[in-house]
Amino acid sequence: MKLILLFISAAVVNNFVLSYFLGICPFIGVSKKVSSAVSMGMAVTFVMTITAAVTWLIYHLILVPANLEILQYVSFILVISSLVQLVEMFVKKISKPLYDTLGIYLPLITTNCAILGLALFAVLREYNFMESLVYGIGAGAGFSLAIVIMAGIREELELAKVPKPFEGAGITMIVAASLALAFMGFAGLISV
Amino acid sequence: MGLPTFKKGIHPNDNKSFTNHKPIEYLPIPEEVFIPLQQHIGVAGDVLVEKGQEVKTGQVIGKSEKFVSAPVHASITGTVKAVDQFLHPLGIKATMIHIEKTAEEDEWETINAPENWETASIEDLRNLIWQAGIVGLGGAAFPTHVKLAPPKEKEINTFILNGVECEPFLTADHRAMLEMGDKMLIGMSIIMKILGTENGYIGIENNKPDAIEIMNELVSKKFPAFKVVPLKVKYPQGAEKMLIEAIVKRRVPAGGLPMDVGTVVNNVGTALAVANAVVEGKPLIERIVTVTGQGITEPKNLMVRIGTPFKTLMESCGGLKESAIQVYMGGPMMGFAQYDMNVPIVKATSGIICQEKSDIFKKKTYPCIQCGNCVSVCPMNLLPTRLSSFAEMVKLEEAEEFGILNCIECGSCSYVCPSNIPLVQWIRVGKLQVSESKRKKVA
Amino acid sequence: MNLTTKMIVVLTVLTMVAGGLLSYWDGITSPRIEAYRLEQLKQAIAEVLPDHESYDEVKADGMILYIGKNSNDPEPVGLAFEAIGNGFQGKISIMVGISLDFKKINAIKILEQLETPGLGTKIVEDPSNKEDRFWFPNQFKNLITEPQIDVVKNIKPGKPNEIQAITGATISSVAMATILNDGIQKAKSIYQLKVQ
Amino acid sequence: MDFTAIIIAMASLGGLGMIFSVGLSIANKKLHVEEDPRIAEVIEELPGANCGGCGLPGCAAFAEAVIAGEAEISGCPVNSDEGSQLIAEIMGVEVTTSERLIARVICQGGDYETAKKGVYQGVKTCIGATFAGGGDKLCSYGCIGYSDCVESCPFDAMYMNDNGLPVVINDKCTGCGNCVEACPRDIMELHPESHKLFVLCKNLDSPKESRKICTRACVGCGICVRLAGEGNMEMQDNLAVVNYDIYGSDPVLPTEKCPTDVLAILGGQVIEEKQSA
C-alpha cells in the first residue's frame, strides 16, 4: 500500500514537472506533438527507473561506506550519462524503429534535471531500494502524464489564434501554469 | 420509428411549395444556345462543327473517343455562330458552341433506336446510352454508360432509383415522377436489364406523398418487381451513400463506389433520359429545370433545351425581381452562385433559385466554439470543424488522416454552424490541396 | 595513442582529478557544515526547553531524546525530541520540548514543513495576524497533553489540552496534533525503557 | 589534511570513470553505426528555413539528398552562393551557379482597375474563392487579390498593396517558387533576372470582352508584336506573348505604345510602380 501511494504521489500529487519544476526543458521542447511526447515520456520513465536503481546502489554500496558523500553529484551524473549513452548506442544498433521513436530522445535526457533530481530526492528521503525504484517509475509516469497532456493541448493550440508574442514558449508556460493550478486539486490527497 | 433513413443529417425548411404543384411547362425553343463541350465528369469532347455550319437538333457537335466521356448534341436547329470561351455556370470560362436558331420547328437527327429494347443486346443498349450523351442528372453528371458498365468482378444485385430530391426548393424530379412516371419506369427497366439485376427500389422522401402514390400505382400495375420505398424527410437523403444505407442498409466503403456494395443508383431524370434515348432515339438535349425562389416573379417547372441562357428562363418566369440578391444553380445546399445571367443551362442544372434574402449575407462569422453541432450532423461522420481548421492552417497530413477526402460537400455542417463558418468552402480548399499533394507524392 | 586508450585515459584522469579536488574541498567545508548543524540543533533545543546548560542524547528506534540538564541540578529540566509525521502536503518535523512526566509541553519549534504558503504555513507563522504572528505555535506553550491534544474549530479552546485550528487549514492543524500525540507516545516509551 | 581520504576519493571516482570509459569505448567499437558525418556538416551550412523550395520536405532531407548525390548542391534556392560554396567544399566539388530567379506578378488588375461582378462572401483566400466563382473581380484570368501568394512566401518578400495586388520585394525574393504554387490563377511566375520585358496580363478574352473587364487588360491589339518583330513576340489567344528564348532580355521597345499599359520593362525594381497607377 505504501508503495502504491508513493507511486501516485510521485506521479500525480507531487508531479515532478508541475510542482517540482524538474525536466522543464524537454517538457517545453518535446511537447509539440503527441507522438514524440509519448516517446519522450517512455524514454524518461525508462531512464528514471534505471537511475533510481543504479544510484541507490552506488550511494549505499560505495559512497556511504567510504564516507564519500561529497562525490554524490559527480558519480551520479557520470553513471547516468554513461549509462544513457550506452543504452542509446545499443538501441541504435539493435533496432532502427525503436531508435527513431525512443533512442533519439535519450541524449536529451542526460541533461534533464528530472533524472538527477530523482536520484537526489531518493537519497534525501532515505528511501530503501524498492521505494526508490517505485519512486523512479512514478516520477517517470508523472512526467509522461504532464508532457502528453501538454502535447495534446499544444496540438490543439496549433489551430488557435494565439497572439504572436505568446506563440510557442509563452503560451506553453501559461498552459503549464493552468495545469499547475488544476493539479492543486490533488493537494493533500496523499502526503508521502 | 417508422420510415427508413440514414444516421445524422439535418432538416432544413424544404420550401418546395413554390413549385411542387406546378405542372412542367415546355419553354419555347430559344433564340440561341451555348453548349459547353464539358458538361460531365471525365474527358471533354472535341469540337465537331465549325463556325457558320448548319446543325440539326440532336446532331452530335462534340465528342471524344475516351470511355469516361459523353458526347454533346445540338439542342436546336440553327447555325454555329462561334466556338469560343464563354462563362460556364461553374464560374469558369469554358469552350462552348454558340448556335443561333434558324428554324422554328426542330429538324431532328435522332439516334438508331432498336425496334424493341427488350430484345436488344446489352452492348447495344449501353452504346445507345453513350450515343445519347446521357450523364447523371442528379447533380454529379457522371456519364451513365460508364456507371452501367461495372467491372466483371463486381456483381451488381441492386438498383436504386433516386427520387429523393432532398434539396430544398427543387421540384423537378418530383414533377417528373408525377407526370412522366410511366416512361421513367421503362427507363429503369432498361437500366436494370443492362445491369442484370432483379432488385429495383425507388426511394422517395415522405414529403412527396402524391409521387409515392402515383409510383406505387404504376409499379403495382406494370412493374411488380419494383419496390417503392418512402423515406423519412432528411437532408442529404439523396446522396448515394446515404440512400444506399437507408434503403438496403449497406455501407459504401470509404473511397469506394456504390458498386463495391453491389449497388447502382440513378436519378429519376436519368432514367427518363434513358427511356427517351432507347425508346424514341432522342439524345439528351433537354431537361427539367425548377426556376423558383422569392426573387423570381413567377416560379415554374420548365422543360428546357440544354444551352439555353438563364436569362431566357427567367424572362419566361416573369423576370428577376429588383429585390433579388442572390441566384444560384442547383439547390440552396449545394448550388453554385451565379452573377451573370448569360450562362447556359447544362445537363446538371436541376434548378435556378433566386433569393430575396440571404441567410448568410451580413451574418457575422465567429471563431469555432467547438459546439460539435457540425460533428453531430455530418452524414459522413467526419469532424468538419477540424477539417476546416486543418485546411485553413494547411495541415494536409492531418486533414487526410481525418478523412477530408470523404466529405461529400453536402453542406449540413455549414448549415448548423452557429459561428457561421464557411466550413464547406474550407473543406473544399483542403480537399483540393490534399489531392494535389497526393498527386505530387505519386509523381 | 589510439582512440580507445585516449578515451579511457582522459576520462580516468579527469575523474581522478575531480575526486581528489572534491575530497580536499570536503575537508575544508564539512566541519563548518557540521558545526552549523549542531548550532541549529542546540538553538532549537534551547528554544523548546527551559534554561539548561547542556543536554544528553539518548538514541533509540530512530528517535533521539535530548535531555536538558543543569550542572547544579540533579533532575533534568526537561526533554526534547524531534517528532515527524505527515502534514497536508508532506513531512512536518517538530522539535518538542516536554516535561519529564510527558504531561505538559514546554514549547515547540517547527523545523521543517512543506505546507501551502499562506495557508498551512500558518502553523509556523501568520504574517497577517498583526498582534501575534506566532499565535499557532504559541498555543502549544504549556499545553496539557493528557488524555491527548485536541483541535477545535472556529471557537476559543475551552480545555487546557485544546488548540484552535487555523481557519482554512484544518488539516494541517489536526496533523500537528496527531504528530505530537504520536511523537509523545513514542518518546515516552523510549524514555521509560532507556532512561528509567 | 587527511590524505587517505583524498586518495580513496581519487581511486573510487577514478575507478568509476575508468569502468565507464572502458564500457563506452567498447560500445563505441561494437555498437557503432555508420552514418555519413557530412550530413550533419551540410545541415550546418543550410539556412534552415525548411521552406521546401528545394522540392524536398526540409533542410535535413535536402542535406541527405545532397550527400546521396540526388540533389544539386546549389539546389537550395535560399542559400547564399557562399553557403553553397561551403557545401561544395564539404562534398569536394565545384558549384555551378545558376541564374537568380525572381517571382513576377503577371497581372495589373487591382481593385481600382477591374470591374466587379458582385459581392463576395466567404473564405477570403484566393483558392477558397475559386470555389465560389473566383472572388468579386469579373476577370476570370486575373489576380483574385486575397493574398494567398503573400501568405505562402516564407521570406516575407511579398506584400499586398493598397490596390489589392501582391508586390514582390525583389531583394528579398529567393525564387523559391512557393508563391507560384500558391496562386490558383497562375499569376505568379518565376523568371530569371535577365528577363526584362513582360506582358503583365493573362486575359484570354476577346478584345471586346476584355475591354469591359479591366482597364489594364491586354486587348490583343498586336502593336507590340509588330514593333518587336516577328518571332520575338506573338499573339496567342488574344494575348501577347514574349518569346524569351530569343527576346526579352535586352528589349528596346517603346512600351508606352501599348494602349492599356500592360507592356512593361521591369528591371530589378518592384513591380508595384507599374501596377499601382
Added chain:
Amino acid sequence: MAKSKTTLRYEFLKGLWDENPILKSLLGLCPVLAVTNSAINGLAMGLATTFVLLSSSIIISSIRNLIPNQVRIPAFIVIIATFVTVADRFLAAFFPLISKDLGPYVPLIVVNCIILGRQEAFSSKNSVFRSIIDSSGMGVGFILVLVALGGFREILGSASLFGVTVLGDWFQPWLVMILPGGAFLGLGIFIGIANWINDRRARA
C-alpha cells in the same frame, strides 16, 4: 559555425538579450522556475550558476583538444559536476540559510542545459578568452532574468523585494505567485513581453 567575425563586445552582449539563455533559448528553466520565489534566491542561484558556467568554460576550453569526441559529454559533465559540488558546499558552509532555501536546485545546476549547452556550442570550439567572455555574458543574462523574475514574484507574492516590504498593508499578497502556477505564469508573461519587444524592434 563561423563566429570568428563577431566582435568581443557582441560576444558578451548577446547573452544579455539576443541570445538570452532563458528568454530566447529557453534553456535552464528548472532553476529559473523553482527558485525565483524571491529576488535574493534568484540572485544566489544566478551567481552560483555563473560561477559554474565560467569555471567549467575555462577548463573545458583549455583542454578542448584533448577530449575525444566520444567521451565528450561524460567528460564535460564530470567537470561541471565538480564545480557544482564546490559551489554547493560553499553555500552550505558559508550561507546556510540561502543554501536551505535553494534546496536541491543547486546540485541540479549540473544538468542545467545552459551550462552543457554553452560548453557544447561554444567552449569546446573556442579559445579560453572568448569562452570567458561568452560565459560571463550568458551568466549575466541569466542572473538578470532570475533577479527580475524573482523580484516580480516576490513583490506580488510577498509584497516585498529582497526581503524588504515594499507594498503596504492594503495589498493582499498574491500567494499564487510563489506557488508553481505563479512561476510558470510569471515566466510565460516575461517571455511574451520579451518577444513583443523584439517584434517591435524588428519592425522599427
Added chain:
Amino acid sequence: MEEKTNEQEDQKSGPEGADPSLEKSTAPEKDGEKQEPVKKPETPAAKPKPAPAPKDPRDKLFKPEQTLIISSSPHFHTHDSVPKIMWSVVAALVPATVMAIYYFGMDTLIMIGSCVAAALVTEIIMNKMKGEGLTINDGSAAITGLLLALTLPPSLPISAGVIGSVFSISIGKQIFGGLGYNIFNPALLGRAFLQANFPVAMTTWTYPNTEKYAQIDAVTAATPLAQFKFDKIVANYGDLISGNVGGSLGETSALAVLIGGIFLLIMKYADWRIPVSYLGTVFILGGLFWFFSPGNYPDPVFHLLSGGLMLGALFMATDMVTSPITTAGSWIFGAGAGIVLVIIRLFGGVPEGVMYSILLMNAFTPLINRYTRPKYFGEVRA
C-alpha cells in the same frame, strides 16, 4: 471573416472622379529593397493624359445590372448564432442569480456586477491590444464574469472578485486567442487562481440571511461538504435543494441551477451527455462507497445536491469550447470528471472538487478528442 456590404464596396472605389491610385504611386518606399529601374517605367501619372478623355477609365467597364452575392454553398443557414446561444446561457443563469441575491443580500448584486463589468472591460482592453474588433457583444465574456461571481464565497472582497475576473478573461481566454480557442474554462481558471491566491478568503463562508441561521452568531460558516468531511454532519435535503446552506453565491440552490440547466438542455445549447455522465458517475461511484461504508461516506443524493456540482455539471462542464466535440468524448469527459470529483471529495485535502475535476478534464479534452474521433462513413481502421 469580415463582411462586405454593398456600401462598403462602393466606398472602396472612392469618391466620384477622384483617382485614389494617384496617391498610391508614392507608395511606401522601402529603402534598399527597391533597385533602380533599368529604364524609368512609364507610369500613367507621368504620362500626359489625353485632354477630353473620360474622367474615369472605369466608366467603360462592365457594371452588373443587379449586384448579386457570390458565395460558396450552402446558401442556407440555421437561425442559431453564437450571441444567441451565449445570451441564452446568461438567461438560464437568472434563477441562480436571483436566489443568490435572495440568500446573501444586495452585496451579491454588487459582486456580480463588478465581476461582469471587469470581464467586459478586460475583454475590450484585450481586443484593443490585439488590434481586433470588439467581441463583447457575443456574450461570452459576460458569462465568464457571471459564472465566476456565482462561484465565489459571499464574503469575498469585491477587489478579489475583480482580480479573478480580469485573470479569467486575460489569461484564461484572450491569451489563447479569444473565444473558442481557450483550453481551460476561463471562469474556473479564474476561480482556481483566486483559490491559490487568497486561500483563506476563498474558504471562508457565511450563512445565508435566513431565519434558520439568525441565532447562530458564528462569523464563519461551514459548507455542507466541509461539515461532512471534517465533522461527518449531513445537511438536510430540503435546505440543499432550496439553497439554505453555506456555500458559494450561485451554487447553494440546486433547484435554481437545475431550472436554468434544463432550459439549456432543452434548447440544445448544452450537450446533455456531459451532465448526465458527470452526475451519473458521481451518483454511482459515490453510492458505491456509501453502500459499503455509510458511516464514512455521504450518500449519493447528498453528493449530487451539495457543493457546486449542479452548477458545474450544467453550466461549466458543458462549456462547449472546453469540452470534447465527439459524442464518445462527451461521455468520457463527464465520467472522468465524476471520478476525479469523488476522489477529491472523499480522499482529497479539499472538501470540494468540482472546479478541479472540470479543469483537469479540460486539460485532457484535446487528448480525448484525438482518441475518440469517430470512424468516418465506411472507414476501415487498422
